[in-house]
Amino acid sequence: MPAPRRSDTPKPGFYLLRLVRGGPWVGASISFDPDAGWSVMLDGETQGPSLDPWSLPNMERVHWGGRESTEAEVVYRIGLKRWAEIHKPGHYAANPRKAVSLDDLIPF
Numbered sequence: 001m002p003a004p005r006r007s008d009t010p011k012p013g014f015y016l017l018r019l020v021r022g023g024p025w026v027g028a029s030i031s032f033d034p035d036a037g038w039s040v041m042l043d044g045e046t047q048g049p050s051l052d053p054w055s056l057p058n059m060e061r062v063h064w065g066g067r068e069s070t071e072a073e074v075v076y077r078i079g080l081k082r083w084a085e086i087h088k089p090g091h092y093a094a095n096p097r098k099a100v101s102l103d104d105l106i107p108f
Contacts, residue, residue, distance in 0.1 A: 005063065010038065010053050014074045015066025019043070022099035024092050026081070027074030028062040043096055044078045 005011060015028040026043040030053075033039070039048030042058040053059050077093075084094035092100045 010040075010059055010063040014069045014071050015062055016069045016073060016077065017042075017062065017066040019097050020099055024096055024100055025077060026096045027069075027077035028058075028066050029071075029074060030059070030062055044081065 010030050010032075012030050012032045015030070016025045017028055018024070019026060028040070028042045031039045031041075032053075033049060036049035037051040038053035038056065038059070039046055039050075040053075040056050040059045040062050041047075042062055045058075047056045047058055050056055080093045081096065084091035088094065092098075
């Protein structure tokens, strides 16, 4: 079992989380640069850098709501969303703020 996350400092790394209950997994990451500060990326949108990590609106959501993942999985999720937005707007990955319904799952 992994150690609990510290409440005072975010943990840099890659994460997956859902924006709504029953929604698709989206990629996220937290990074720290000693010169610039903290940055957070959620679903392809980056916020930061900032010296105060908690001043970034998505930092708490990613830090507390995300499950640790790999860089490859995060890159895949962001790429799937971009592909779906262009080629299949009705695809569940194109609408991460909407719960996935079995009726919406159509074969590619």
